[in-house]
Amino acid sequence: MILFWNKLIGDKAKFTIEARIFHSVCLLVLIALVVNVPYNYLMGTRNLAIVMLGIVLGVVAIYYSSRIKLLYNASVIAFQIYNNLLLIAIYYYNSGIHGPCYGMYIVSFFIGVIIVPKKQYWLWLPLNVLTIFGLLYYEATHPGWIINSYPNPSARFFDYGFTYIFIAGTIMLVAAYIREALHQEHTQVQEKAQTLEETNRTKDKLLSVLAHDLKEPLASIQGFLELLASYKLEESERIDIERQLLSRTKDTSYLLSNVLAWTKGQMAAVEVKLSSLHLQKTLSNTLKLVKGIAEEKHLEFEYHLSDRICIVGDKDLMQLIIRNLVTNAIKFTYSGGKIVVNTEIKENKCLIMVTDTGSGIPVSKQSSIFSLAARSTFGTQKEKGAGLGLVLCKEFTELQGGQIGFISKENIGSTFYVSMPLCQNFVAAQLEDRVEC
Structure with missing residues (x-):
């Protein structure tokens, strides 16, 4: 089930967490609408059921354009437009201030903060606030504009209960994604810090080798050569120095070969x-x-x-x-x-x-x-x-x-x-x- 859901919302490597949350919200909205269409039709609010049915088609198109066509930014704009129209329709056909719509405006604001690009905050977030306050004000100043659509208290109870489950489920899902993303980011930061620490140790070791372990034998070789060039030595002394010089040269060559091989290995260049x-x-x-x-x-x-x-x-x-x-x-x-x-x-x-x-x-x-x-x-x-x-x-x-x-x-x-x-x-x-x- 989890694998199927992850396939619906998109792969982590291909989509950002904002896009995956957006796809999840689209799917949750579709589920809620599909359940509410027959429910509202049976409860007698047929106009609301028809509006929701039309919005279902719009949300499907938005989800398709983002998930399949990869048009995330355009899909977010279209979703925000549809979302505001949906909430206005739900407010009007679902008893206004006596219905659960204000809770849906809150979760809509929460989702907007996550999926909307920051440069568009100035438009969509104030629009959310102004819309709900405008509807509340208009209903308060125009009594009778909205009719109570609940045929009985039980219908209102079930509507509030379903809305609460939808809001709580949406918030839980979004919060879980954010928490998982933070955990992954923390893990990546730790791995990068560990890699950086290992790289620094490698660098320090290499500098130590170059500064000391190679410098010392080279200085010895230089000293032997200066001795041979500056003094007239006995044959036995010359042979002994040449033997030591050859030995130091071999040691230095061997050491340099190891340094080069090790450095190549640290650079992941060993084939x-x-x-x-x-x-x-x-x-x-x-x-x-x-x-x-x-x-x-x-x-x-x-x-x-x-x-x-x-x-x-x-x-x-x-x-x-x-x-x-x-x-x-x-x-x-x-x-x-x-x-x-x-x-x-x-x-x-x-x-x-x-x-x-x-x-x-x-x-x-x-x-x-x-x-x-x-x-x-x-x-x-x-x-x-x-x-x-x-x-x-x-x-x-x-x-x-x-x-x-x-x-x-x-x-x-x-x-x-x-x-x-x-x-x-x-x-x-x-x-x-x-x-x-």
């Missing part, structure tokens, strides 16, 4: 292209690259990827996620430690796990590890980051329909895992002893 991915082919080059970084830090690095696993994901995003997880493991693992990347099939999901023997994550920091609230920390060799790597991993994993989590014990190590859906043809490929991606 996810899901497809069937051969896991080993997708990640092998990435893992070979980070293996070289691990070996520079004297870490043992192993990866075991089955050549028979297919997942559903985005190639570029998967490479970025695994690169970030492994780089993070390298950062927090001491020289001589070990990092292992392996996979496991579990409940139609592929778990890609990165396990290290590093410093682990303190319990106090574990709840915020995937959020911007997590402060960036130095690695085991004072490597500096922006604290964006794990944030990116979570965002990009969820964009692909996957899940990410971790298990960590302080001073023992951590295991980060990414759960991705398997290809639909993975099981069939396994049964046929082949892989199709």
Whole structure:
């Protein structure tokens, strides 16, 4: 019933609340008129019944022009004209001051305040007041002008009762719409405020990265270059500085890549292209690259990827996620430690796990590890980051329909895992002893 009524008054996305209230009023007036036409005819007020029947056709035309033809302003003007004519006719044929018409003038004024454009207030609202006062004055100064149309007290009782129900129902409906509109507006304001707060946090984090996390490694690179240019160094010293310079350059490049990827994600510009991915082919080059970084830090690095696993994901995003997880493991693992990347099939999901023997994550920091609230920390060799790597991993994993989590014990190590859906043809490929991606 509610869905049918909402269809009659118009969709929220297409019509303003004023238009929807106007359509509701038109329908209520039509219902009241349709009920009153036979009622007044049977009660002996046939002239009033005929007038109401004519007005029914006019209200139908007004409703059609606004609801179907979208001529809201013109329909409001036509409705106001019809409304005033209707009330005058009802006042005259329905016992004047002895009838319930003054109550209908009140609800008419109330509806006018809502549906009439403000620039037309000067016309319709004073007209409502002047009309009822004019009718009351004329009836008072011309006794006998209006004849009591009620054949008996019972008829008057039923007329007053029906009019009260109509007025109360109209006011209740209009008030409910206004209340609902205010609630929706309040909700939208809260959502916008929350979005603005998140945007400000994003902006502050980005400015912090640009002002500090990028400035510091660039300053170090500049210092190394000035040292090489200003002093004649021994070969061993030069090689050591060049090695540190290369390391800082790689760290800065990696950091900048993360900043750009994160900024792009915040601007809703990340395009996810899901497809069937051969896991080993997708990640092998990435893992070979980070293996070289691990070996520079004297870490043992192993990866075991089955050549028979297919997942559903985005190639570029998967490479970025695994690169970030492994780089993070390298950062927090001491020289001589070990990092292992392996996979496991579990409940139609592929778990890609990165396990290290590093410093682990303190319990106090574990709840915020995937959020911007997590402060960036130095690695085991004072490597500096922006604290964006794990944030990116979570965002990009969820964009692909996957899940990410971790298990960590302080001073023992951590295991980060990414759960991705398997290809639909993975099981069939396994049964046929082949892989199709």
